Amino acid sequence: HAARGVNPAARGVNPAARGVNPAARGVNPAARGVNPAARGVNPAARGVNPAARGVNPAARGVNPAARGVNPAARGVNPAARGVNPAARGVNPAARGVNPAARGVNPAARGVNPAARGVNPAARGVNPAARGVNPAARGVNPAARGVNPAARGVNPAARGVNPAARGVNPAARGVNPAARGVNPAARGVNPAARGVNPAARGVNPAARGVNPAARGVNPAARGVNPAARGVNPAARGVNPAARGVNPAARGVNPAARGVNPAARGVNPAARGVNPAARGVNPAARGVNPAARGVNPAARGVNPAARGVNPAARGVNPAARGVNPAARGVNPAARGVNPAARGVNPAARGVNPAARGVNPAARGVNPAARGVNPAARGVNPAARGVNPAARGVNPAARGVNPAARGVNPAARGVNPAARGVNPEARGLAHSIHYPPLAYGIPAHNPQQNGFPGVNEPITPPVIVLDEGDQKPSEIRSETVHRCHSLPLAR
Incomplete structure (x- = not known):
């Protein structure tokens, strides 16, 4: 009666089960996963199939405790559609699982007529029976009703067994007393310690897929904020997980990286x-604690639009800000006020950035200029960005190739000490705003008047009414920025 295994065809979890076969410590060597048909987890299995390409290529769960597989391991029949946790063989002498069984035979020790199990063809329920067989303590796997006394879940039932300690794998609702969540359920089981792999939301109290596992549901698109890993010992995230495992430190228990398929964040x-080509090539979130970037990565996360505040390198495609990064995101459209260069060693501005890097001192550690493609402002840079469309108030010089303080800029560089000889616009004087005072005298192509904000006294001709000859000449003090008044 003490079934400790999960039905490999069931889409749910048997939270009390510690393995598919209490004695089995591994998986069938021909299987490519924990159980090629299993959709759940075998938390007690200590080995993974050496031929498997993943935890289980078809399974959306994980076998977090597996330590390795032995071809001679005592595992589960990969063709079995049900579990006989107490059965010790397919025939009276064998000690395995019934490969044809569609349900669970928790008390049977074999498949012979004397076995104590559930009728796999029965679709009804015998409310007085603890099973189809008075001695059986399991539920009919084909039954679509409820057996309130059963300690297992009916994998075909469409309803809920409120007394069961597991959830109906086909049910789309919630079993508030269950310790595991129905992977097909679309709701939340606040008491469950595991997350529903099909759930689209969050199970804030869940700590794993079953009571023993402390991880995130690999198929869940939500978040398990309390999860500390895929299992108590694992410090990594399920590589197929699309959610977030904030405490996970790697893709596997030994790795300290990020889930390459995760779409969330591993802070x-x-x-x-x-x-991976990034912290997470598809992730739109951030890995704020990452200290380095994948050598093959094209950024912390090439598609990330968020921020990696602790990373020392920035996602080249990131469109947000990395205030603590020491390198600037070359594709960032925003500002990285604390960045000192394109990488932790470089002190420059992001060459593709269209924003501002106020703390950058140059394009590289030696350069003290501004990103030539930048369209924003670098107030600390000592040169002007030739492509910038704004103002660099702290720049002390002008780009010699620029046609103005900033050839495309519509603003002014009030602190510049020299003017571009090819400039066609206006430079400033010591006063602000500079456009209110005119053009300095040392611009060879100036279109204004000489002098540096000094009053001049040009003659002004005043004509009398009806007279074409000048009758009076008077002087009027006019500043350079004013047009000459003509009176009639």
Whole structure:
């Protein structure tokens, strides 16, 4: 009666089960996963199939405790559609699982007529029976009703067994007493310690897929904020997980990187998956604690639009801000006020950035200029950005190739000490705003008047009414920025 296994065809979890076969410590060596048909988790299995390409290529769950597989391991029949946790063989002498069973035979020790199990063809329920067989303590796997005394879940039932300690794998609702969540359920089980892999929301109290596992549902698109890993020992995220494992430190228990398939954030990860092209190539979130970038990565996250405040390198495609990064995001459209260069060693401005890097001192550690493609402002730079459309108030010089203080700029560089000889616009004087005072005298192509904000006294001709000859000449003090008044 003490079934400790999960139905490999069930889409749910048997939270009390510690393995598919209490004695099995591994998985069938022909299986490519924990159980090629299993959709859940075998938390007690200590080994993974050496031929498997993942935890289980078809499974959306994980076998977090597996330590390795032995071809001679005592595992589960990969063709079995049900679990007989107490059965010790397919025949009276064998000690395995019934490969044809569609349900669970928790008390049977074999498949012979004397076995104590559930009728796999029965679709009804015998409310007085603890199973189809008076001695059986399991539920009919084909039954679509409820057996309130059963300690297992009916994998085909469409309803809920409120007394069961597991959830109906086909049910789309919630079993508030269940310790595991129905993977097909679309709701939330606030008491469950595992997350529903099909749930679109969050199970804030869940700590794992079953009571023993402390991880995030690999298929869940939500978040399990309390999860500390895929299992109590694992410090990594399920590589197929699309959610977030904020405490996970790697893709596997040993790795300290980020889940390459995750679409969320792994704030505690200290490294990147070496195969990933970013902290998470598809992630739109951030890995704020990552200290380095994947050598093959094209950024912290090439598609990320958020921020990586603790990373020392910035996502080249990121459109947000990385205030603590020491390098600037070359594609960032915003500002990285604390960045000192394109990488932790460089002190410059992001060459593709259209925003501002107020603390940058140059394009590289030696350069003290501004990003030539930048369209924003670098107030600390000592040169002007030739492509910038704004103002660099702290710049002390002008780009010699620029046609103005900033050839495309519509503003002014009030602190510049020299004017571009090819400038066609206006420079400033010591006064602000500079456009109110005119053009300095040393611009060879100026279109204004000489002098540096000094009053001049040009003659002004005043004509009398009806007279074409000048009758009076008087002087009027006019500033350079004013047009000459003509009186009639």
